[in-house]
Amino acid sequence: MVTSLHEVIARLGDSGLRLLKAIPRGPDQLNLEIQDSSRGVLTGQWHRDPARSGAVAADVEATCGAGAAWTLDHSGIVLLEPGADPRLPALRTVLRRPGAQLVAHRLERRAVVREAHGDYTKVMPPELAGRVASALFRVRIPSIAVPRLTDLDVDLGTVTTAPLPGRTFHAELGDHSVTDEDVALASKSVGAAVRELHQLTPSAALPLHDVEAELRVCRRWLTAASDHGLIPEDRWRGGLERAGALLERDSAQVVTVHRDLHEKQVMILRGQPVGLLDLDLLGPGDPALDVGNLLAHFELRALHARSRPDRPWVARAAFLEGYAPGPRLMTRAAGYVLSTRLRLAAVYAFRDAPADLIEDLLNPAKDRGAVP
Known part of the structure; x- marks a missing residue:
């Protein structure tokens, strides 16, 4: 019987599968996103009680058809065919379109499909589609490009947008052919664009994401990591208290x-407005949240060492130059940098990530990004 995430990863590997990410759904369940070299993106679940995985497989087959789900022996792991998701019934319909390709799928929450003509369709619970689509019309700033809505079906829960030109800032940071000067110019423009985003009047119709909400999200991830034996509670509780203070x-x-x-949500094309992706969570909040979140992700990329170790720091300095935050905002940003690092430690603990990366994220004093 499989009893831990590490055993889940090993059991999947024995079947020729690679875990992309696990999402905790309580101490006895994980939702899984998996890469299969032959079938593409699969989803699944692990249950501490193997009988539960069998019941889930039966429920999925009853909704999505025979063969839509199967279990791996007595491991507690149930796997779903691409597109099988009882909470997202439109997903299988979208995937039947000629040339459609499943890009990402978070079970019961959201999926992204690349259409044959290049557009991207997000599939979500129908009650969310209207909000996601309306966010695309809230950002009307010359220095910012957002995806253009090409199709919307609120009843099905599908939102289709055209791709933004350019490539992600993440790709820019990792490209050795791009000079530090070009990285700095791009990052400075990102800072200026984010500052302009923060000038928009917040919608009173959307819920406020305040400090309590942000710390609650962080605490939920960290508690889940402790519940699953991945990060001891005494490794994060003090840091979360410091962030709150x-x-x-x-x-x-x-x-x-x-x-x-973060840098994967930003599109760069020389001479064009900065592109912003995934505006699904757009709403009222603290500007220091966006600043701190991006700064923490620059630190993450430095720890990953996917580019020259100093490259993310070049981007970090230029972003702050473009945004030009005041001292009060930077004090608050320091709190969000810390809380984001802790949350990222928990998120990456639920992936097949190096142990030293998790350790470094939990120890901000180990790298030069600890002080904004």
Whole structure:
């Protein structure tokens, strides 16, 4: 019987599968996103009780058809065919389109499909489709490009957009043919664009994502990592308290924030506006949240060493030059850098990530990004 994430990874590997990410759904369940070299992206679940995985397989087959789910022996792992998801019934319909390719799938939450003509279709619970689509119309700033809506079906829960030109800032950082000067220019423009985003009047119709909400998300991930035996609680509790103390020093300004800003959400094309992807969480919040989240991701890339070790720091300095934050915002950003690092430690603990990366994320004093 499989009893831990590490055993889940090993059991999948024995079947020629690679875990992309695991999402905790309580101490006894994980939702899985898996890469299969022959079938592409699969989803699945692990249950501590193997009988539960058998029941899930039966339920999925009853909804999505025979053969849509199967279990791996008595491991507690149930796997779903590409597109099988009882909560996202439109996904299989979208995948039947000629040339459609499943790019990502978070079971019961969301999937992304690349259409044959290049557009991307997000499939989600129908009640979310209208909000996701409307976010695309809230950002009307000359220095920012957002995906153009090409199709919307609220009843099915599908939102289709045209791709943005250019490539992700993540790719720019990792490209050795791109000079530090070009990286700095791009990052400075990102800083200026994010500052303009934060000038937009926040929508009163959307819920405020305040400090308590952000710390709650972070605590949920860290608690799950402890529940699954991945990170001891005494390794993160003090850091989370320090983050909370930094964020409670003064009240936050409320602006329109992206809420998931990192370098994979930013598109760069020389001479063109900065592109922003995945505006699904756009809403009222603290501007320091976006700043701190992006700074923490620069640190993550430095720890990953996917580019020259100093490249993310070049980007970091230029971003701050472009955004030009004041001292109060930077104090709060320091709190969000810390909370984001802790959350990322938990997120990567649920992936097949190197142990030293998790350790470095838990120890901000180990690298030069500890002080904004």
